Amino acid sequence: xxxxxxxxxxxxxxxxxxxxxxxxxxxxxxxxxxxxxxxxxxxxxxxxxxxxxxxxxxxxxxxxxxxxxxxxxxxxxxxxxxxxxxxxxxxxxxxxxxxxxxxxxxxxxxxxxxxxxxxxxxxxxxxxxxxxxxxxxxxxxxxxxxxxxxxxxxxxxxxxxxxxxxxxxxxxxxxxxxxxxxxxxxxxxxxxxxxxxxxxxxxxxxxxxx
Numbered sequence: 001x002x003x004x005x006x007x008x009x010x011x012x013x014x015x016x017x018x019x020x021x022x023x024x025x026x027x028x029x030x031x032x033x034x035x036x037x038x039x040x041x042x043x044x045x046x047x048x049x050x051x052x053x054x055x056x057x058x059x060x061x062x063x064x065x066x067x068x069x070x071x072x073x074x075x076x077x078x079x080x081x082x083x084x085x086x087x088x089x090x091x092x093x094x095x096x097x098x099x100x101x102x103x104x105x106x107x108x109x110x111x112x113x114x115x116x117x118x119x120x121x122x123x124x125x126x127x128x129x130x131x132x133x134x135x136x137x138x139x140x141x142x143x144x145x146x147x148x149x150x151x152x153x154x155x156x157x158x159x160x161x162x163x164x165x166x167x168x169x170x171x172x173x174x175x176x177x178x179x180x181x182x183x184x185x186x187x188x189x190x191x192x193x194x195x196x197x198x199x200x201x202x203x204x205x206x207x208x209x210x
Contacts, residue, residue, distance in 0.1 A: 099124035
């Protein structure tokens with residue numbers, strides 16, 4: 001993992017009035033908005049740009065007062081606790097969840113796997129059930145919980161530089177089967193982008209062709 005500082009992009013929901021107040025607050029302290037937020041985030045996560053131990057303590061107090069003094073029973077929080085690699089866990093869960101839902105709506109797409117394991121659960125279903133084990137709403141997953149996980153993954157990929165912020169699956173829908181979910185299309189696009197990035201890096205390492 002690199003500790004090199006680079007520009008990250010994520011959307012923030014706020015009113016025009018609040019946006020003006022934030023800009024003015026940053027200016028009053030001689031900072032840009034990005035510098036102000038980067039400084040707070042550095043203290044909040046004890047990151048490479050932290051301002052000190054006292055600042056980290058107050059940032060943690062803010063977090064706990066706002067969000068941390070009660071158990072979060074959301075699917076997102078449950079999945080985050082299931083694996084140290086939160087991004088990979090949520091990505092895998094959504095991929096397998098989409099396959100499982102697809103298998104219920106279009107079992108013909110999974111005919112080979114069903115034939116190989118007659119009477120047994122599909123792999124995607126077993127993975128989903130494993131992730132949901134111990135969660136209070138596992139028997140009836142609210143769609144809002146799935147949507148929130150998808151939103152988190154999109155933002156996380158944008159922050160990590162895996163998914164450019166302008167990427168939208170809508171222009172690419174024509175190239176996918178109609179049975180593909182948005183999450184599955186996005187995962188495929190991300191995979192292709194990563195392949196392209198690796199090829200570009202390989203070309204740069206090789207240098208110009210003679």
